[in-house]
Amino acid sequence: MRMGDKGRRQKEEGRRTGGTESHPRVSAFCLLPSALVVIYHRLLKAYGPQGWWPGETPFEVAVGAILTQNTAWTNVEKAIAALRRAGALSFRGMRRLAERELAALIRPSGYYNQKAKKLLAFLDWLEASGGRAGSVRRALAGPIDEVRASLLAVHGVGPETADSILLYAGGRAVFVIDAYTRRALSRHGMPGAAAAPYEELRELFESSLPRDAALYNEFHALLVRLAKERCHKRAPRCSSCPLDQAAFTLNAEDAEVRRGRGGRQPGCFHD
Ligand code: SF4
Numbered sequence: 612m613r614m615g616d617k618g619r620r621q622k623e624e625g626r627r628t629g630g631t632e633s634h635p636r637v638s639a640f641c642l643l644p645s646a647l648v649v650i651y652h653r654l655l656k657a658y659g660p661q662g663w664w665p666g667e668t669p670f671e672v673a674v675g676a677i678l679t680q681n682t683a684w685t686n687v688e689k690a691i692a693a694l695r696r697a698g699a700l701s702f703r704g705m706r707r708l709a710e711r712e713l714a715a716l717i718r719p720s721g722y723y724n725q726k727a728k729k730l731l732a733f734l735d736w737l738e739a740s741g742g743r744a745g746s747v748r749r750a751l752a753g754p755i756d757e758v759r760a761s762l763l764a765v766h767g768v769g770p771e772t773a774d775s776i777l778l779y780a781g782g783r784a785v786f787v788i789d790a791y792t793r794r795a796l797s798r799h800g801m802p803g804a805a806a807a808p809y810e811e812l813r814e815l816f817e818s819s820l821p822r823d824a825a826l827y828n829e830f831h832a833l834l835v836r837l838a839k840e841r842c843h844k845r846a847p848r849c850s851s852c853p854l855d856q857a858a859f860t861l862n863a864e865d866a867e868v869r870r871g872r873g874g875r876q877p878g879c880f881h882d
Pocket residue numbers: 795798799837841842843847848849850852853854855856876879880881
């Protein structure tokens with residue numbers, strides 16, 4: 612083979628499958644779409660409906676989605692409580708605040724100066740999108756790809772935040788991918804999930820499951836519950852986990868990995 616043929620072949624493969632040299636498309640990992648359905652039903656049976664997202668209004672949910680970046684939810688709750696006490700948990704209420712006042716109120720959520728800028732940018736977006744007076748739902752209506760692209764252009768709003776806002780504040784059928792989702796997948800048949808591009812994982816869920824916001828809402832919430840109760844980053848508690856004994860992969864290479872780890876629960880790939 613001539614020099615460069617391999618690289619050209621990989622590039623061609625990437626073009627064909629939509630993947631890249633370093634990140635093949637997730638479908639290449641052979642996680643059965645039906646495996647996601649099995650995972651969902653196991654979790655739902657074990658934990659029941661989660662009733663997410665915590666928040667009284669779409670505006671509060673959207674604010675929470677921004678504040679929860681890089682911090683625990685308990686810290687977000689303190690910031691939300693402070694905003695509520697100050698009457699700033701609405702579009703108009705928050706608009707009245709100077710940036711430094713807003714930053715002081717959300718201090719418990721960490722990175723409060725940056726997050727104040729992000730919240731103000733979100734308010735600008737809401738206003739420009741016709742969502743004035745707290746009508747987040749109205750701002751999130753319309754063709755989903757356009758709304759998502761518009762949200763992603765807002766300062767401080769990445770894919771996970773945008774999709775959390777779309778799903779939980781807007782009721783739009785977009786699957787949220789987070790570190791917990793990646794961890795569960797990487798330990799049950801998709802070893803590359805930890806580093807796979809966000810959009811590929813989102814596409815995997817959305818193409819494998821019915822387009823249903825309520826289903827996406829519940830599934831993501833269940834994955835978070837799983838991570839918090841069982842699938843810890845270090846020392847996962849596999850015994851009695853709803854996904855214990857679950858081998859969801861068809862990938863021959865993964866099966867080899869499992870065989871080489873005799874004594875481990877089938878389907879578990881944690882270190
Ligand atoms: S069986 Fe273990 S690795 Fe798998 S989801 Fe449960 S805790 Fe995580």
